[in-house]
Amino acid sequence: MCLCPPSSVLCMWTRGDCWSYYYSDTTMNWQKARDWCQKHYTDMVAIQNQEEIQHLNSWLPKKDTYYWIGIRKVNEIWTWVGTNKALTAEATNWAQGEPNNGKNENRMGAIEDCVEMYIKRDAQPAKWNDERCGKNKTALCYTAACKNDSCHHGECVETINSHKCVCFEGFYGEKCEQAITCNKEELTAPDKGSVNCTHMYGDFSYNTSCEYSCEKGYQLNMSRPLRCTPPKKWSEQPPSCELIQCQELPPPEKGSMKCSDPLGPSSYQSTCVFSCDEGHVLIGSSSNTLQCEASGSWNASQPFCVGTPTHFRFY
Structure with missing residues (x-):
């Protein structure tokens, strides 16, 4: 943990990446808090799971006004504004009876579309409460460990210690840099025909497409190309070339x-x-x-x- 005025930063180091939290020394409304986070860091904190919630409650200092976090109701859906992703069940951490958007709206005419986090609160610590966005609270920000090249063929997900890559279909590896491959020996050329393959990510790897063709006078019994799919299997069995037939002619009368x-x-x-x-x-x-x-x-x-x-x- 390193304290860097005028704000604080929590750094957990793994493989040289830093997943850092920052908080403001002054309080501000939700929009100003987000503007401040985006100006100085990446954005308001977007919480991934319960582990991160407990980490924040353990390391951050107690503030009487509590902390703004980067979630708002967008089109009636609670959404992480920094990642534009809907709140998942895994990350949900509402206090008992929340979100209620209740008494304040009726009494003061303000909708509770923003969310505060009860860091080190005596009752229900680390829980969330929907709150009026115009209130002043401490801004809670983060800097991203994910870079443009963090994951070659996958989605980079921030974690407490660093980040992880969630690979797209057909890829694997720490940075999703490797594509699965299919057995090229299964691509036998048919009798009276040939096969030609186009490789996107390496020889006979994911999404390789193999087109079959036949000699003149023969036709494929299946015209679709074969494609290398994630189970490391070709999408279909190789086709065969069949002799072209003309309609049978009857002998003429007389x-x-x-x-x-x-x-x-x-x-x-x-x-x-x-x-x-x-x-x-x-x-x-x-x-x-x-x-x-x-x-x-x-x-x-x-x-x-x-x-x-x-x-x-x-x-």
Whole structure:
């Protein structure tokens, strides 16, 4: 603990970071208290949990007017103004019967939207009370241990001793600097296909996206890319490349159809040649030969056979 006039500071050192509290030598209303904290330090104190509450009550000197803390009612929600976060159940520490916003509002017309902390009070020490913001109390401030680079991929949370990093999904490490990785051996390229991966945070790490593609004449049975997810698992099983099929063609009436299927029946590169019985001709298509293309369609419409006109005799 170090006392630094004109205000006091409590420093707890861990790994070179300082989580410090300051308080004013004079009293002021809530808004002036916040302005003073923001001008000289980080902001009014934002309390994280019961451990911090007990720490403050143990170390701070008793003041008859008590201390303003950095919480106000915003849109009917008690909110830490410095972090713009709603009050959590873990940090809640209201005195018995509080917050009541009661008698003062009715009698004096002022709403109790600000909060004071009973440091070393004989009754209910360290508890909170909602109070009129215009009253004068000691400002309670803090300086932040969190810096812009404290947590690479996470949220920096102030603690009594220093700070901690709460990592975002897919990251871990003291500074959330490491991304989880997935097994690259599971990314087998399909037969008649290939795979190409885009890495955001390192090879085959979190959010790596792997796109699959197939050779001409084949198509994926699942078009979505695979993604490396937080359980260190790929989002799906690798897809396979399936031979493209064209609609099966029936032989024409009064005719025949002969097909060649190098890869499979009615599939990519299949070729069908049509012919008609004697006395009939092909119509309805630009060619008597149809081929199954990579689009999954035949290259022309299917022909059909019709009878030739009857020759009339004249007597």
